[in-house]
Amino acid sequence: MTTHRFFSVFLSTLFIASEALGQSNKPPKDYLAVAGPIRFANTAYHLAWTAHLSATFYKQEYVAAGDKPERFKTMLLLDVVTSPLKLSDVVRAKVDELQRLKQQNLVVSYEVFEKDGEYLLDFLLSQNTPDGKQISIVERNVYRYKTVVTRSGQPAVLLFGVSTRAYDAEVTPFLTKLKADRSTLLRQVSQVSMPQIAIAK
Incomplete structure (x- = not known):
């Protein structure tokens, strides 16, 4: 299980811990008919990992x-729940998770934006070294949530996410750069053309 899956979840417990969800030698199954590559910010991202975590929940990860x-620097995420959920409830569930994390980790922070029925969630996470004295990983995420209809007519919630990371000695420069320019990634995610999805049978 990758650290990113430890960090990033959608309508499920934060600690999905199962080696059954790990990588295998087989190419990952494209559950959403979005095999890629997906182009974002002039970079091509290729499908690297997928999971069908419940009857209605699908997750796909793409890396350059x-x-x-x-161990990535930038990852794209597509999470889909094929259920007529209220978008504000979905976002609130994620914010509640972040609130709980923040009680144990002061680095955790987040901001929510809403426009035209969609939501952007910008949040920061970190993981410490085993002795707890230093930050070993810092991760900034921008999630865009949208209500969609699949090609087969199913109502669904689609999450398009971008995660960026720094490790060890890169953590401080990463945070300094983030303070100077938070808006670029927010703008890029808000303007991206959301993929049309179709659930694989």
Whole structure:
């Protein structure tokens, strides 16, 4: 299980811990008919990991050439729940998770934006070294939530997310750059063309 899956969840417990969801030698199954590559910010991202976590919940991860899901610099996420959920409830559930995390980790922060019936959630997470003295990973996420209809007519909630990371000695420069320019990634995610999805049988 990658650290990103430890960090990032959608309508499920934060600690999905199962080696059954790990990588295998087989190509990942494209559950959403969005095999990729997906182009974002002039970079091509390729399908690297997928999971069908429940009857209605699908998750796909995409990384650029040279990156790996278990240790990436930038990752794209597509999460889909094929259920007529209220979008504000979905976002509130994620914010509640972040609130609980923040009680144990002061680095955790978030901001929610709403426009035209869609939501953007911008949040920061971190993981410490085993001795707890230093930050070993810092991760910034921008999630865009939208209500969609699949090609087969199913109502669904689609999450398009971008996660960026820094490790060890790169953590401080990453946070300094983030303070200077938070808006670029927010703008890019808000303007991206959301993929049309179709659930694989």
